[in-house]
Amino acid sequence: MPKKIHLNAFEMNCVGHIVHGLWRHPDNNRHRYTDIRYWTELAELLERGKFDALFLADVVGVYDVYKQGAETAIREAVQVPCNDPLLVVPPMALVTKHLAFAVTFSTTYEKPFAHARRMSTLDHLTQGRIAWNVVTSYLPSAARNFGLEQMIAHDERYEIAEEYLDVCYKLWEGSWEDDAVIRDVERGIYTDPGKVHLIRHEGRYFNVPGPHLSEPSVQRTPVIYQAGSSARGRAFAAKHAEAVFLGGGSIPALKRYADDIRAQAAANGRDPAHIKLMTGLLAIVGRTREEAQEKLERFQSLYSLEGVLAHYGGGSGYDLSAYAPDDVLTYAETNHGQTAAAQFTKESPRPQTVREVKETLGTLGGRGLFVVGTPEEVADRIQYWVEETGIDGFNVIQILSPDTLRDFIELVVPELQRRGMFREDYEETTLRERLLGSEIRRLPAGHPGAAYRKQTTLT
Numbered sequence: 001m002p003k004k005i006h007l008n009a010f011e012m013n014c015v016g017h018i019v020h021g022l023w024r025h026p027d028n029n030r031h032r033y034t035d036i037r038y039w040t041e042l043a044e045l046l047e048r049g050k051f052d053a054l055f056l057a058d059v060v061g062v063y064d065v066y067k068q069g070a071e072t073a074i075r076e077a078v079q080v081p082c083n084d085p086l087l088v089v090p091p092m093a094l095v096t097k098h099l100a101f102a103v104t105f106s107t108t109y110e111k112p113f114a115h116a117r118r119m120s121t122l123d124h125l126t127q128g129r130i131a132w133n134v135v136t137s138y139l140p141s142a143a144r145n146f147g148l149e150q151m152i153a154h155d156e157r158y159e160i161a162e163e164y165l166d167v168c169y170k171l172w173e174g175s176w177e178d179d180a181v182i183r184d185v186e187r188g189i190y191t192d193p194g195k196v197h198l199i200r201h202e203g204r205y206f207n208v209p210g211p212h213l214s215e216p217s218v219q220r221t222p223v224i225y226q227a228g229s230s231a232r233g234r235a236f237a238a239k240h241a242e243a244v245f246l247g248g249g250s251i252p253a254l255k256r257y258a259d260d261i262r263a264q265a266a267a268n269g270r271d272p273a274h275i276k277l278m279t280g281l282l283a284i285v286g287r288t289r290e291e292a293q294e295k296l297e298r299f300q301s302l303y304s305l306e307g308v309l310a311h312y313g314g315g316s317g318y319d320l321s322a323y324a325p326d327d328v329l330t331y332a333e334t335n336h337g338q339t340a341a342a343q344f345t346k347e348s349p350r351p352q353t354v355r356e357v358k359e360t361l362g363t364l365g366g367r368g369l370f371v372v373g374t375p376e377e378v379a380d381r382i383q384y385w386v387e388e389t390g391i392d393g394f395n396v397i398q399i400l401s402p403d404t405l406r407d408f409i410e411l412v413v414p415e416l417q418r419r420g421m422f423r424e425d426y427e428e429t430t431l432r433e434r435l436l437g438s439e440i441r442r443l444p445a446g447h448p449g450a451a452y453r454k455q456t457t458l459t
């Protein structure tokens with residue numbers, strides 16, 4: 001029996017997320033992202049499709065590496081305009097009962113105390129259906145927006161993230177005891193002060209005495225996602241992540257990253273099965289192969305290489321407008337995203353010229369797992385990729401919103417269900433149980449955050 005997989009819809013609170021140029025397609029509704037109903041309709045569609053979650057990416061700066069400015073990104077709507085991913089969750093939670101939400105938030109710029117409360121608030125409002133995709137950011141413009149001259153060094157961003165999570169774990173797990181709130185009308189005691197603890201965190205980057213301001217939520221700690229597949233990113237994932245959004249794009253890279261993270265997790269004393277590994281999937285499905293091919297040709301005709309180069313420039317740090325076509329692209333530590341910087345350089349089986357990289361980037365599906373075909377053909381590739389890499393699921397990328405996900409749900413999900421590869425219906429109630437197994441509502445033993453339960457001392 002093939003492995004049951006997890007499916008997230010991969011989205012962003014913006015017009016141009018990944019498939020740049022397709023905002024021009026008449027059937028694309030992405031420009032409705034500012035309408036609350038756009039999000040509630042998407043959530044209802046995903047719940048009908050029994051998806052695990054809606055995964056929302058985010059950045060806090062503009063892509064201004066390509067051609068040394070933000071003009072291309074702004075003209076092409078490359079993740080600008082872009083709104084806050086956390087604020088669209090409550091209305092979607094209201095119209096759904098099972099769909100979960102993974103929101104991206106960077107540990108590099110905003111303080112942990114306020115973020116911990118935001119995530120507790122969302123865990124309460126969604127009744128345990130929230131995850132936090134921990135990123136450290138990769139845009140120099142983001143650093144400048146938060147008062148820095150330049151980006152903090154890549155690995156130091158992960159050092160900050162380590163302490164950031166420590167503070168959040170102490171607030172979520174070690175501040176309020178489960179029975180702190182008693183609402184005793186007779187004695188006039190809402191919460192027992194002896195059961196609410198300071199966390200007294202004093203560290204290199206943060207000093208937070210506490211206590212947490214939120215009472216315990218269903219999961220306490222939101223499910224911890226992580227996206228960043230550099231060596232430092234994988235070490236971070238092996239320690240903290242319960243789910244990882246792997247980059248890399250090729251089967252060998254995905255398999256190597258997956259094996260490495262699981263091995264490191266075991267070395268950290270964690271159960272490797274408590275980390276679910278996902279990657280991006282771009283699927284164009286038709287009722288017939290001809291229909292799928294027609295869609296591909298139409299989409300390719302609108303796909304914007306300029307938009308993709310602006311996106312790639314921010315992610316990798318490489319401004320390909322500054323190279324001659326026959327220059328060989330070589331790996332350079334850029335401080336941006338090292339996964340993106342490595343993809344066509346040190347992860348490539350052979351040296352590639354800038355002309356070749358541009359051809360790949362300019363071809364729809366050139367950067368990751370990509371399939372065009374009938375529902376059976378798409379399901380065949382999904383099954384093959386899972387068997388070849390050992391990953392646990394996919395972040396399904398939208399080309400047209402919501403048509404891409406509607407096609408996937410109407411045509412591919414039934415085929416996956418028929419093969420026993422995907423749930424027929426929801427079973428669990430919290431996202432952590434859905435990913436790690438029923439009864440695991442809170443961080444499992446072996447996770448570093450679990451160590452903070454009730455270890456804080458009251459002054």
Ligand SMILES: Cc1cc2nc3c(=O)[nH]c(=O)nc-3n(C[C@H](O)[C@H](O)[C@H](O)COP(=O)(O)O)c2cc1C
Nearest residue numbers: 057058135136137138227228229230233247338339
């Ligand atoms: C698949 C994938 C998705 C990512 N999504 C985001 C994102 O939405 N926002 C963000 O700031 N960084 C994102 N990143 C980048 C990293 O999370 C992180 O910000 C930083 O660049 C370190 O990445 P690295 O470990 O690949 O060097 C993503 C990285 C990968 C591999």
